Amino acid sequence: MIRALLLALLLPLGAAAAERVAIAGGDLTEIAFALGAGDQVIAVDTTSTYPEAATALPQLGYFRRLAAEGVLSVAPDLLLVSPGAGPSAALAQIEAAGVAVARAPDIEGPEGIGPKIRFVGAALGRGAEAERLAAAVEADLAAVAARVARLAARPRVLFILAFQNGLPLVGGEGTSADAIIRLAGAENAAAGAEGWKPMSREALIAAAPEAILMMTGRAHATDGMAATLALPELSATPAGRAGRGFEMDGNLLLNFGPRTAEAAARLARLVHGAAAEAAGL
Amino acid sequence: MSMAVPALRVGRLAPVGVAAALAGLVALLALLTLTLGPVPIPAERALAALFGEGGAAETAIVQGVRAPRLLLGLAAGVSLAVSGAALQGLLRNPLADPGLVGVTAGASLGAVTAIVLGAALAAGLLAPLRPYLLPLAAFAGAAAATGLLFALARRRGETGTATLILVGVALNAVAAALIGLLAYLSSEQQLRELSLWSLGSLGGANWTMALVAALLALLAGPPLFTASRALDLLQLGERAAFHAGVEVERLKLRLGLAVALGVGAITAAAGPIGFVGLVAPHLARLTVGPAHGALVPVAALYGAALVVAADLAVRLVAPPSEPPIGLALSLIGGPFFLWLILRSRDDA
CATH class of the missing domain: 3.40.50.1980 (Nitrogenase molybdenum iron protein domain)
Structure with missing residues (x-):
C-alpha cells in the first residue's frame, strides 16, 4: 500500500524522465522545441513542420493514421498526441507494448495555448520552463489584445x-x-x-x-x-x-x-x- | 463472362498444383508478415513471441499488432475474391465486383454517416458497442444496399441480371451523392477522417475487429463455395440453367446475401479495399480456366496472397509511417487490369 503510494508519487518523475519522445501533433512539436526539449524528440508526424529541425526527424505519417508498429519501431518511451490522433486501436496497441501515451488537452483556439504548453512541459520534465513560457505567451497575447482594442476599424x-x-x-x-x-x-x-x-x-x-x-x-x-x-x-x-x-x-x-x-x-x-x-x- | 472471357486465352494448369503453389505462397507471406516489420525482431524470437514465449514488448507487437492484421488480411483477401468470383459468375459479367453492384458504396455510406453524425448516433447505442459504431454502421449500410438491390431489381418473381447491374449503378450514384452531402456537412477534421477511411487500411485491426470480420466472412463462405456447379450451368444462360435444375432465383438471393455479409464485414473492418474482388477471379481464370469448382478456391488464394502481400509492402516501404493499402493494391491491380484489357483486345 505504502509502496503503491510512493510509486504513485514517483510516477510523474518517472514520466519526466522520458528521454525518447515521439510526437503526433504539429503544435505539440513546436512547443517541445520552444521548451528547449528538441533533443528529446525522436520522431514526429506530418503536421510537425516547425521548427526546421523537426522536419529532419523520422516521419510517423499523418497523426490521424498512425501505424502502431511504425511508432514502436522508433523505440519511444513516450508518445505525445493531439486530441484527434489515432486510430484508437493503434494507440491501444502502442500502450500495450509498454509505451506511455499522453493525450493533449482538447481546447481549441487561443485559450488552449497555455494548457497545451503546461501539458508538454509536464510530459517532458520541463515544468518550470513551461510555466515561464505559458506566462510569457499569455502576457504577449494580452498585450496584443490591448493594442488591437485601440484600433478603430x-x-x-x-x-x-x-x-x-x-x-x-x-x-x-x-x-x-x-x-x-x-x-x-x-x-x-x-x-x-x-x-x-x-x-x-x-x-x-x-x-x-x-x-x-x-x-x-x-x-x-x-x-x-x-x-x-x-x-x-x-x-x-x-x-x-x-x-x-x-x-x-x-x-x-x-x-x-x-x-x-x-x-x-x-x-x-x-x-x-x-x-x-x-x-x- | 460469356462476353469477354472467350477472347482471353485461359490457362489450363492443373488446379490442384496451382492451389498447392498458391497455398505455399500464402503461407510464406503469412510467415513474413509475422516476422518482418518496422520493428526488427529476429524470426525465431518473433515466432516464440507468437506463442507467448518472448519478451513483453515483442509479444505485444507480434500477438497484438501483426497477428490480428494477418487474420484480417487473409479474411479480406478470401472474402473479396470469392465475392467477386461469385458476382462475375452470377451476373455473367467480367467487370462485376462488389463495388459495381453498390455493396461497397452502401458500406461506405454507413461508415461516413458514423464519422460525420457519430456523436448523435453513439448516444443511442449501448456503451460497450460504442467503439464499434463505425464498423456496425458500415455493415448496416452494406446490408441495406444489398436489400435494396434485390428488392428493386426483382420483378414478377424474377431478377434480371442487367437490371441488377443498373440498379447497382443507381445505388452507387445515390450513395455517392449522400456521401457528398455528408462531406459538405462535415467539419475539416471529419473530412480528413473520411477521406482517410476511404483509402482502406488493415492498420486499425485489433483482435475483436479481426475476429468478428473473419467470423462473418466465414459464415458467408459455404454459399459461395458450394455454388460452383450452379454457376457453371448459369454461364449457358438462365433458361438453360433453369432447365438443368438450377433454382436461379434462389441462387441469386443466396449469393447476394453471402456477398453482402462478407464484403460488409470486411469493409466495416478495413474500409473499402478495391481491385481484389475484380482481379483475383481473373487471375484464377487465367491460370485454371473458367470452371467455378477450381476458379473459386484458386481465386480465394490469389485474393489472400494479394492482400497480405500489399499489406506487407505498405508496412515495409516507408517506416515508421505507412501508406494506405488501397494505394498498393491499386498499383498492383490497375496495371494488371490494363494488361488484361490489352491482351483480350489483341486476341480478339
Whole structure:
C-alpha cells in the first residue's frame, strides 16, 4: 500500500524522465522545441513542420493514421498526441507494448495555448520552463489584445484555405482562421458560415471582404495572389478592387502555440497598415 | 463472362498444383508478415513471441499488432475474391465486383454517416458497442444496399441480371451523392477522417475487429463455395440453367446475401479495399480456366496472397509511417487490369 503510494508519487518523475519522445501533433512539436526539449524528440508526424529541425526527424505519417508498429519501431518511451490522433486501436496497441501515451488537452483556439504548453512541459520534465513560457505567451497575447482594442476599424477579412472545383473554401465561424482573424482586430467576412465551406460567387460578393488572406504557397493554384484577386468573383469585391491580398505561413497562422501572439500582430500590421504601427503593433 | 472471357486465352494448369503453389505462397507471406516489420525482431524470437514465449514488448507487437492484421488480411483477401468470383459468375459479367453492384458504396455510406453524425448516433447505442459504431454502421449500410438491390431489381418473381447491374449503378450514384452531402456537412477534421477511411487500411485491426470480420466472412463462405456447379450451368444462360435444375432465383438471393455479409464485414473492418474482388477471379481464370469448382478456391488464394502481400509492402516501404493499402493494391491491380484489357483486345 505504502509502496503503491510512493510509486504513485514517483510516477510523474518517472514520466519526466522520458528521454525518447515521439510526437503526433504539429503544435505539440513546436512547443517541445520552444521548451528547449528538441533533443528529446525522436520522431514526429506530418503536421510537425516547425521548427526546421523537426522536419529532419523520422516521419510517423499523418497523426490521424498512425501505424502502431511504425511508432514502436522508433523505440519511444513516450508518445505525445493531439486530441484527434489515432486510430484508437493503434494507440491501444502502442500502450500495450509498454509505451506511455499522453493525450493533449482538447481546447481549441487561443485559450488552449497555455494548457497545451503546461501539458508538454509536464510530459517532458520541463515544468518550470513551461510555466515561464505559458506566462510569457499569455502576457504577449494580452498585450496584443490591448493594442488591437485601440484600433478603430474592423476590416472584413476573408480567409481562403484552397480552391475546390473553382470555388474558394473559406474559414467560417469556429475555425482556427476565424479565431486568428478576430485576434488581429479584424472581422471574419465568412462569419455567416460554420466551419470550412465552399463559398459561391454571389455569396463572395455579398460577403464584401476588404482583404483576402491565404496560406503561403496556396495562391499558386491560381498563379499567385494577384491572379487570385483578379478572379471574376473576387475582383468585384472591395478586396479585389483595392488589390488587398495577404499570404502568411499556415503553421504560424493556424496552429495555436507559442508564436500566436506574433502571428496576430503580424496579421494586424498587414490588415490595418499604418494604424497598427500607430497602435504599437 | 460469356462476353469477354472467350477472347482471353485461359490457362489450363492443373488446379490442384496451382492451389498447392498458391497455398505455399500464402503461407510464406503469412510467415513474413509475422516476422518482418518496422520493428526488427529476429524470426525465431518473433515466432516464440507468437506463442507467448518472448519478451513483453515483442509479444505485444507480434500477438497484438501483426497477428490480428494477418487474420484480417487473409479474411479480406478470401472474402473479396470469392465475392467477386461469385458476382462475375452470377451476373455473367467480367467487370462485376462488389463495388459495381453498390455493396461497397452502401458500406461506405454507413461508415461516413458514423464519422460525420457519430456523436448523435453513439448516444443511442449501448456503451460497450460504442467503439464499434463505425464498423456496425458500415455493415448496416452494406446490408441495406444489398436489400435494396434485390428488392428493386426483382420483378414478377424474377431478377434480371442487367437490371441488377443498373440498379447497382443507381445505388452507387445515390450513395455517392449522400456521401457528398455528408462531406459538405462535415467539419475539416471529419473530412480528413473520411477521406482517410476511404483509402482502406488493415492498420486499425485489433483482435475483436479481426475476429468478428473473419467470423462473418466465414459464415458467408459455404454459399459461395458450394455454388460452383450452379454457376457453371448459369454461364449457358438462365433458361438453360433453369432447365438443368438450377433454382436461379434462389441462387441469386443466396449469393447476394453471402456477398453482402462478407464484403460488409470486411469493409466495416478495413474500409473499402478495391481491385481484389475484380482481379483475383481473373487471375484464377487465367491460370485454371473458367470452371467455378477450381476458379473459386484458386481465386480465394490469389485474393489472400494479394492482400497480405500489399499489406506487407505498405508496412515495409516507408517506416515508421505507412501508406494506405488501397494505394498498393491499386498499383498492383490497375496495371494488371490494363494488361488484361490489352491482351483480350489483341486476341480478339
